[in-house]
Amino acid sequence: MRTIISEKLTADSLLCAALDVGEHLLKNGGEVHRVEDTIERICKSFGAVHVEVFTITNLITASVRMADGETSQQMRRITDIVNNMYAVEELNEISRELCAGKIDVNSLDDAMAKIKKKKIYPTWISFIGAMCAAGGFAIFFGGTLLDGICAAIVGIFLTFFDKYAPKIANQMVMTAINSLLSGILSILLVKIGFGINADKIMIGTIMLLIPGIALNNSIRDMITGDVLAGFLRFIQSILLALMIAAGFAAAILLFGGAV
């Protein structure tokens, strides 16, 4: 049955379908290695004899040659990357079903649309998540319960700002602005006497902003051989960390702390 499908399939449409899956994997926080592997597997299982995929943080380029000599080359540019592990899991499942011949390329669009449309958690859960993350880590790094609550408040504010504030600048500058505002809010919460240790509250908030996952993934990419992709993400993470440092430094200086 699979051979019948692959005979009808042109190189262009096959590569397009494979890139759809790959693009969404990368967009939702999948690793470079996984994206390349997925595209290659899908193409090979639908009758491609030669597949080349090259992926970096924000670009996928691939070429494919079918058994009859028909070729296709396409590329995708990825702009913003979010962390959506549910989508990564489901896309992985789809790619496995594709390769096993359980679904065909024609029904792929429906399956993809279903993932895109489905919201695994309602919006308020992301606020709860930010509260738990900031509060939990404020306590983890030695804050009191009140510090944890303050960090949770800053966490809510940060998520709200991130979701609804107009994107007036690029990601780097927005991170610096976010850091500055949450730094100011943390210090204010201590000044009005609600929080106790401004530093612990700020550490809890930093955990929300810090690109720890990206940094780790970049180094894993470099170790597994995708040096270029890893290096780009590495530099991006270091720059983000510097932006966070600058934002919080400005907040501390503004209230005449430290100096």
Added chain:
Amino acid sequence: MNYLVMFIGAVIGTLGFSLMFKISRKQLPCAILGGAVTFIFYLLFLRYGCFVANMMAGCAMMGYCEIIARIRKAPVTVFLSAALVVLVPGGALYYTIYNILAKNTDMAISYGTTTAITCLGIIAGISIATVIINAIFLIFNIKRK
């Protein structure tokens, strides 16, 4: 320092990040357990210094994630992203910034070194675990998901 309070903080924090990363409900318990395992290994080896503690925790974390990913048939990233946040050196980074501003050069260098060493330790641990696990799976011929 009260390790139990730290542990509870770490678990709540991991839960928070798991929700932010939209880890699905059926993988949520395993993802949080990953954070707990990582932190327990960190505590166990803390007396051997920052580097060893982070290395062993990174090693245990990667091992746990690779195994659980195969059991639960989900990508490794799902569990790794949740477990990793426990080791991210947010505190050390903050005190580095603070001491640079306060012109405490010695303290700034000390905390800056801690931040770098923590990162290096995690990477070393992950690399070691990846090599070992790949070798084991290669020998017993268990397929990668």
